[in-house]
Amino acid sequence: MSLLLVCLFAFQDGPKLTDIVQAYDQATLGRAVPIFSTQIKKGHLKVTLDQGSIAPVQLFGQDVGVFFKGTGSFEYVSSDRVEAAVLRNNVDKATGLALESKDDGRHVSGDFRSLFLYGSFEPLPGPSDFGAPDLVSSFEKHRTDFAGDVSSVAAHRFVKQIFDMPASPYSRIELGGGKEDVVHMIDPLESHTEQLYVLRGFMGQVPGHLKNARYGISVSEVPWERNWQDFLNPPFLLTHVDLTLNAPKKGDANLEVVETLLPMDRNQRIFRFNLFSEQSDDSFKTRTTRVKHVRNAAGKELSFHHAKDQLLVDLEEPAVAGQEVKLHFAIEGDFLIRPNNDNFWQLGVAPWFPIPELNGQYMTVHCKVSVEDPFIAFAPGKTLRREKMGDFNYLETQIDKPVQFMVIHAGKYYVEEVTREGLTVRVASYGMKKKRAASQLARLAVSIIDFYEPWLGPFPFPELNVLEINAYGYGQAPPGTMFITKEAFEPLSDAVSSVFSQGANHRYAHEIAHQYWGHVIKMGGYEEQWLTESFAEYSSSLFIKYLKGDDAYRRMVQGWLARTMTAVDAASIPTANRLSGKDSIERFRNRTALVYDKGAYLLYQLHQELGDDDFLTFLRSYQGLFAWKYGTTKDVVSLLNHITKKDYTAFFETNYWGSSLTMTAP
Ligand SMILES: [Zn+2]
Structure with missing residues (x-):
């Protein structure tokens, strides 16, 4: 001692x-x-x-x-x-x-x-x-x-x-x-x-x-006393979370969270989580998340400290490595922020409940949300119950596979559903009914999934929520969820959305691919983000090739190469998320060019080199062998070596770990 x-x-x-x-x-x-x-x-x-x-x-x-x-x-x-x-x-x-x-x-x-x-x-x-x-x-x-x-x-x-x-x-x-x-x-x-x-x-x-x-x-x-290639073990895993959110129209929201934690290599009594303490809304007003209490499984109140978006909890006695412990958190605050006072809020991929770093997020989820009418809520996983209870709309869902990035989203939405054997695609338009666009998007999702399944495996969730976000120009893919901005719902309706909808099919296919690259295969840290972004990007290009032909696919490849060349000297792929600089546009462009474009271009080179059969075998084997696990670039290389009987170590040393680009694969 x-x-x-x-x-x-x-x-x-x-x-x-x-x-x-x-x-x-x-x-x-x-x-x-x-x-x-x-x-x-x-x-x-x-x-x-x-x-x-x-x-x-x-x-x-x-x-x-x-x-x-x-x-x-x-x-x-x-x-x-x-x-x-x-x-x-x-x-x-x-x-x-x-x-x-x-x-x-x-x-x-x-x-x-x-x-x-x-x-x-x-x-x-x-x-x-x-x-x-x-x-x-x-x-x-x-x-x-x-x-x-x-x-x-x-x-x-x-x-x-x-x-x-x-x-x-x-x-x-x-x-x-x-x-x-x-x-x-x-x-x-x-x-x-x-x-x-x-x-x-x-x-x-x-x-x-x-x-x-x-x-x-x-x-x-x-x-420090490890190497870049190996997966970094977390101090503990979050293996299950029970969430109960009560969201009235006015006043504070209440959140009850019961977490199951698994200490990994050592006994430990101090547990650190990420959890918003303060955030800012559009009018620069500070919104707070307050922890009322933290209790252990016996109901004893535990001592904690919450500041700067970090929550430290003292279990008072060491939890034993390899044995799960439960913690109960009671949280309240005005953390349901409506962007621009719009009629929706989102508890997104940022830490709105106590979560460890990415390498410790490995949770099945049970979620109960009550949100005051006319808002309705969306949460990923299988729907257990959805019903009106007095002034509130109630939703209960469950995810039985380990995930990261749990989200809840609610607002004034209109829902269209398409079901296919074992899969419900639910498309929700914001503010008003957009029946035609929503049904089209639901059918497009099903056809993209039909295209992916033979070489990426069965779609990983029983339901997919596609939710319109009242903004332009982005998509995001939490488990069983896609947030997609409004141009996807308003093709060619005005000049702005036509600019953004140029790549709408591509973006849509990219976001759906994240259910495989991002959830079935997870990234344990931002150094490995290409496993989600570049692989989703490359998968989407194969859908574009199928939908629009070789020229459209080649244009995507040329775009990746052109953008990669402008950024290749700035960083290696695994360090691209660290890029800094006074010119924030340049920084953003370089990061995207490396994490999305350069990685996708490397996959294109490998595809050329391996041919269709071996390359698709590689993707399918990776999804199969590492299903619901954390991926690493190291196992990408071993798998490629195994399938091709060649050695791709040097190719990855130069192009992935290094900041060069060789124009042909080995
Ligand atoms: Zn992406």
């Missing part, structure tokens, strides 16, 4: 989570001494304290780190090839840090005036006879400056460490007062990465809760 943990148990009745979080935020300083020409090394970071004063940082009387005030500089070396391009892009386009390429990697450097290091460190020079100026006010200012970091809640990681992994080398270094405020973190607790990022405030008009908030711009993020 760590000394710190012993100290915590000195609390009468044991400390509450909130006490410990507060203690971290109010750490005190020991006696300051002068220091000069001293180096500290952590992972790939080397910090030089040129001249200044240093003092130990103390919690419950124990030293947990140091605070330095003076002049110093840092150098960080990344020799990771996968992130070479994105690191260069982000440092050049989004930060004021210096970058130099040398034989051993890319050197990022800068300077600072204050440093707070939490974590173990090489012994620094012993106490000096010389006193140094008091650092208390400098330390306070530093803590205030870094308190806005919304990309990680430092106190939450601290709590997780002391209770569950006291011997882990978790560390966090904050460097302030230079050109950029920089955070370095080694996280063996959950993300198993070493990260370097700079903090940036939000631009333009911001809602109240984000006034002092700063988000992180990624400079480097490399695997």
